[in-house]
Ligand SMILES: Cc1ncc(COP(=O)(O)O)c(C=O)c1O
């Protein structure tokens with residue numbers, strides 16, 4: 001069986017294949033492998049948004065804060081995301097950007113640590129925003145920032161660690177870090193960990209409750225398809241909520257927001273991580289986008305994601321001239337997220353040529369071609385075509 005035949009067999013057997021029709025995609029002329037940067041548009045969103053704008057905003061106006069459920073949207077949508085990341089309800093709240101939530105979570109974690117714990121450990125290969133915020137959080141809380149290669153994290157965690165900030169999946173290589181093991185190691189050292197789930201939420205089972213994760217943050221515009229700039233989410237484990245002292249205690253997290261008291265008193269539960277007025281339009285677009293998850297087990301998504309990335313790597317190996325690209329994505333399934341990253345010469349130009357030929361991935365400095373596989377709408381035929389076009393582009397250079 002050749003690879004296109006194998007792709008159609010795999011597509012026929014794919015339990016998630018019906019999901020693709022629930023997205024707006026250019027059926028035949030584009031292979032979209034950039035859902036790890038911006039997820040595709042779920043088809044129900046435009047109609048829902050037209051109603052939100054015309055009726056909820058246009059006609060109900062201020063009444064929508066109560067009658068349309070705007071005020072409670074951050075907790076309600078948090079509870080919709082919760083099962084996708086393995087959390088029971090009441091622990092996830094949606095709002096603000098990922099960066100802002102990383103700040104809230106990390107400073108909140110450090111504030112729960114004893115004063116003699118004077119270090120914040122951060123994954124040295126992290127997405128830049130996490131590193132910048134960790135540096136600022138360290139300065140603000142009077143701690144020393146310790147950037148550590150993820151492979152060395154276990155040895156870096158110790159009696160001086162107040163908190164650690166770690167990416168679940170590395171945005172560049174697609175490496176999946178050991179969330180259960182590192183969380184347990186941090187706890188053994190008496191420290192808390194904040195996980196950045198941007199590249200794992202909606203792509204693989206995270207198991208926040210099962211693994212005793214302390215705090216976690218994730219964006220919703222990648223594998224959760226919430227739309228450009230859709231609000232991020234923050235998880236605070238239930239038993240930590242009473243001690244969570246947000247560095248951004250806005251009025252939306254007050255016990256009695258409309259009491260308008262000059263004295264801050266934090267609300268109970270995850271909503272104490274709220275800040276100010278939520279971005280309702282983006283938030284309700286996200287809520288509509290999450291409908292595609294109805295009846296979809298995250299385990300099925302993970303199975304397909306691994307099969308897709310395996311198959312793409314097989315096609316790359318078969319089609320590309322030897323030695324022209326090097327995969328920096330781990331081969332073992334235990335260490336792989338939902339993307340394949342290939343290092344190659346002139347990667348920026350190569351990606352430009354791929355996009356011009358309808359294969360949309362992205363380029364990450366200095367030499368990485370990134371291909372994100374969103375199992376809800378990417379097919380095995382897409383993976384085969386992407387590798388074939390990549391081989392044509394590379395061979396023609
Ligand atoms: C791991 C990770 N953290 C954070 C961010 C971004 O944060 P924000 O949503 O605040 O732009 C990204 C992507 O942009 C990311 O990949």
Ligand SMILES: Nc1c(O)cccc1C(=O)C[C@H](N)C(=O)O
Nearest residue numbers: 036037038127171172198229364
């Ligand atoms: N958030 C993004 C944006 O506002 C513009 C362009 C790209 C992004 C991204 O999400 C980049 C992404 N986090 C990455 O892994 O590189």
